[in-house]
Amino acid sequence: MKILYCWRCKMDVPMLDEAEFAVIHKLYRGGFDATKEFREQHNLSLGHLFIDERFRPVREAYAQMAGWNEPNEHAIMHHRLSYYGPPCKQCGKPLRTPVASFCAACGAEVQ
Ligand SMILES: [Zn+2]
Ligand SMILES: [Zn+2]
Structure with missing residues (x-):
């Protein structure tokens, strides 16, 4: 949890x-x-x-x-945790999916 x-x-x-x-x-x-x-x-x-x-x-x-x-x-x-990606390095919100290439909240690219 x-x-x-x-x-x-x-x-x-x-x-x-x-x-x-x-x-x-x-x-x-x-x-x-x-x-x-x-x-x-x-x-x-x-x-x-x-x-x-x-x-x-x-x-x-x-x-x-x-x-x-x-x-x-x-x-x-x-x-379910596994539906989401790791936290965005810029804003801390979880990426929308584990394979997201950018953050939907702040637009930062995922390295
Ligand atoms: Zn919900
Ligand atoms: Zn972000």
Whole structure:
């Protein structure tokens, strides 16, 4: 977990490392399928499930890791460190992708 500027949310957010992301991703997949086993495991209703409930385990796991509540599970899914590049040497914002050739924030070229 590392606090990094997110280009989509336009703010600093807790970003997941690969091990953390693996846990979150599994819960996210589980939310889509919402099998009986998954529901029982995460205390979800066995009847009709609202979308919001399906992804509650994702938000809870993230809140626990990040110490911060993110109400949008889809935002959580792009808070993955490996999606971003290293910090720009000039302004310190993370490069938008690991292969970026310039910084989208200040325009500095990546050496
Ligand atoms: Zn974001
Ligand atoms: Zn920059």
